[in-house]
Amino acid sequence: MTSTLNWLDFSAEEQRRTREMLRLFEEKESRDELGIGQVRDAFSDLLFPGTSVLLTRARYFLVVPWCGQYADSTAHYRRGRQTLDMVERRALVALKAAAPGEPGIIGAYAGTAVKNLPSVLYKQALERYGIARPAVESGVLAEEAVGEQVTRDAPGRWVSSLPVAPPGFPDAIDGGVRLSLEEASWLSEQITVATPDSYLTHVLLSEWPVDGVDWPWSHPAVETAPTEMASVVMDAELFSLAMHGAALLYNLLISEWYESKDLSNVPSPVETYRSALDEWAEQALAHPKRSSWDTAAMWQRVMSQNPRVEGNIRARRFISDWLEGFVRGDVDGIADDDACRQLIKQRERSIKGAQSRLANEKLLRSWAGASGSRRLTYRWSNVAALVADIHQGLESSDARA
Known part of the structure; x- marks a missing residue:
């Protein structure tokens, strides 16, 4: 039988990445302003294989x-x-x-x-x-x-x-x-069989709801995760926390230039981002695994998932330098750390060139107050919606004849 499937001629992975990039670009707070998307996606695929930010309902x-x-x-x-x-x-x-x-x-x-x-x-x-x-x-x-x-x-x-x-x-x-009960049972089995060792399956098979859970590492299922799976979740959490600091510092740098030009559409951005960095530093200092984080093992997991990360030398160097400061540096002084500030400036300009918000005054004037400032969640909101759909179906008595 001739199928009616009619996919584009380039690979499915390329299609998905392109659409995800466009979707994320539309969300200003989620943009990848510092070129860490390859690592972010590797973690997303490690945790939740097969998913994307484009998926809505199960x-x-x-x-x-x-x-x-x-x-x-x-x-x-x-x-x-x-x-x-x-x-x-x-x-x-x-x-x-x-x-x-x-x-x-x-x-x-x-x-x-x-x-x-x-x-x-x-x-x-x-x-x-x-x-x-x-x-x-x-x-x-x-x-x-x-x-x-x-x-x-x-x-x-x-x-x-x-x-x-x-x-x-x-x-x-x-x-x-x-989903009906039959459909939810079937879909749960399909995902479980296809990704048996994933955190996606672990959360799906747990009895804990996903409602009200903001982060994948906050879900109760992480407490019963096998050792390697728990390590991946921990790596993802620490990477998210670390790079959130970089994103906040980037926005602080924009804010300082913004206020120096007497622009006022965004109210008090310097105060906002200094306060945000103070809160971030408190979170970082309070994290029990920060100072002992094995970033070498983290890189091995990421590159095993996506070998192309190894060849992205500039991104790896930037991320490694930032993580070094996060693990061993003085995180509560990061807002005024000259080396950290220079690292962020150089990275953003190397990616964007003339389109850098730290160099292009026209782009500065159009700044809406947030550029990639949101913490990485690795598609969690989409994953949680799918898992919630399946859980609700499994709890349903409606088999729908």
């Missing part, structure tokens, strides 16, 4: 293959043949109608004119969890041809255990974006 893991199956079922029609694109747009209308006001509805505002459809946003995750099994042009399954790219109109398969689509699909979707 039921799309079923809606997309249901759309593919429906489109394939019309392939033999001369008139009325439905492409995956067409079926997805019908399904989006049905989801919106079934779940008015629910968060995470793709196309909630754009409707059928939405540009990025679920099949594109969820492609990498569907493959990672063994739900979608695309083939390359030669007909060999992608998992049997590591490194090859998925080509346009390549044949594909959906896992045979996929629960049946609800009656009336795609023009009616009972339950909207909420």
Whole structure:
């Protein structure tokens, strides 16, 4: 059967990275102003494989293959043949109608004119969890041809255990974006089997809720994590804490130049960021593992996940220099530390050149008060939403015949 899957010609990983970068760029406080994104993403993939900041609700893991199956079922029609694109747009209308006001509805505002459809946003995750099994042009399954790219109109398969689509699909979707008990059980098993040793699976299988948990390392499941998994979580936490200080110092430097130019659209930014750095220093000094953090082991874990990090010499040098100060330096004096200030200035200018906010007065005047100032969470808000969906489905008595 000819599949209706129609992915772009460059690799799935490149597609996902590009869309994630654009999504993060839209969120000013989450921008990667200091070029640490490669390491951030390596940690994200170590903790939560298959995820991205583009994922919203867990039921799309079923809606997309249901759309593919429906489109394939019309392939033999001369008139009325439905492409995956067409079926997805019908399904989006049905989801919106079934779940008015629910968060995470793709196309909630754009409707059928939405540009990025679920099949594109969820492609990498569907493959990672063994739900979608695309083939390359030669007909060999992608998992049997590591490194090859998925080509346009390549044949594909959906896992045979996929629960049946609800009656009336795609023009009616009972339950909207909420999983039934059967669907939640199936999806939990797919993720668990595909990523058995991940923190994602550990959190998913725990009995603890994710609601109200702000950070992955704050979830109670970390207390029962195996040794290596716990080490990855600890590395991610300390890296997030350390680089938050760098981000705050960067914003302080912008603030000082901003106020020196008598700009006032952003009220008292110097005071704001000095206060934020004081709070950050208190957190850093209070962390019991900061001064004993094995950053060499951290780098080994990161480079094992993404070997390309090793070749990014400038980023590694900048991060290593900053981490050295974080682990062994005087963190409570960082706001006025000349070496730290110079390190941040040089790094930002080496990345942006003429577009540096520390050198380009035009960009300075358009500054909104925060540039990459938010602490790294490694997609936690997206992951928590997916896990919450699955947990709620598992607690449901609605099997939806």
